[in-house]
Amino acid sequence: MRTKLAAGNWKLNGLMSDLTEIEQLASLIGSPSAEVLICPPATLIGTMVQTAKGSPIKIGAQNCHHAQNGAHTGDISAEMVADAGASYIILGHSERRADYGETNACVRDKTKSAWAAGLTAIVCVGETLDQRKSSNTLDIIGGQLAGSIPDLATAEKLVVAYEPVWAIGTGLTPTLDEIGEVHDFIRARLERRFGEGVGRSVRILYGGSMNPKNVDEIAHVSNVDGGLVGGASLKAVDFAPIVLALSKA
Numbered sequence: 551m552r553t554k555l556a557a558g559n560w561k562l563n564g565l566m567s568d569l570t571e572i573e574q575l576a577s578l579i580g581s582p583s584a585e586v587l588i589c590p591p592a593t594l595i596g597t598m599v600q601t602a603k604g605s606p607i608k609i610g611a612q613n614c615h616h617a618q619n620g621a622h623t624g625d626i627s628a629e630m631v632a633d634a635g636a637s638y639i640i641l642g643h644s645e646r647r648a649d650y651g652e653t654n655a656c657v658r659d660k661t662k663s664a665w666a667a668g669l670t671a672i673v674c675v676g677e678t679l680d681q682r683k684s685s686n687t688l689d690i691i692g693g694q695l696a697g698s699i700p701d702l703a704t705a706e707k708l709v710v711a712y713e714p715v716w717a718i719g720t721g722l723t724p725t726l727d728e729i730g731e732v733h734d735f736i737r738a739r740l741e742r743r744f745g746e747g748v749g750r751s752v753r754i755l756y757g758g759s760m761n762p763k764n765v766d767e768i769a770h771v772s773n774v775d776g777g778l779v780g781g782a783s784l785k786a787v788d789f790a791p792i793v794l795a796l797s798k799a
């Protein structure tokens with residue numbers, strides 16, 4: 551039995567004044583059966599950990615440098631975000647792959663670093679619209695999984711997020727069959743590489759325009775173990791129903 555994970559990715563959004571959303575979210579969700587995670591910008595991690603204390607909300611980061619320390623102006627390490635109180639970290643998001651040219655090898659190095667710091671890595675994969683149109687989706691996802699995830703994964707250390715690039719922030723989502731096809735494929739690849747025990751226990755999230763209206767049906771697709779939510783995670787009134795729907799699924 552995999553515990554569902556409702557993860558919010560705040561991306562480049564969030565000021566101190568938005569910490570009230572965390573207080574409100576905590577009061578709206580009570581004690582949900584799904585695990586709840588918010589990944590704010592790095593500037594808010596430490597304070598948000600304090601705000602979330604005593605609630606079921608966990609805090610994560612959105613990126614790190616692969617090195618633990620050194621001459622890398624402007625970067626932060628996995629150890630630093632763990633030290634600030636983060637327990638998860640999103641790695642290899644398509645926006646970072648596109649904006650900063652992050653390759654699979656780069657994501658793998660960051661993931662190793664995250665694991666060394668005791669963080670659970672949410673490794674993101676997903677195809678572009680062109681890749682889907684040319685029927686390359688599964689090839690692309692297979693390559694990203696093989697290249698971005700280090701050896702020796704466990705369910706405690708790894709979560710995979712399937713986020714079709716064309717569904718992010720667009721209001722578009724794949725059909726439920728398309729989501730199921732990719733999630734089943736990811737499950738099979740994880741089982742093949744890491745063995746049935748680990749492969750079956752790693753959680754696979756769907757991300758891309760998930761909202762309070764579509765979460766219920768997506769949550770019931772096979773091998774969907776939760777959501778990685780962007781826009782609809784910013785406001786407690788939007789994210790709370792997503793948490794509760796995932797808790798019921």
Ligand code: 13P
Pocket residue numbers: 559643713717718719720721757758759760778779780781782
């Ligand atoms: P949206 O939910 O805004 O489409 O973003 C999804 C995403 O990229 C989460 O990482």
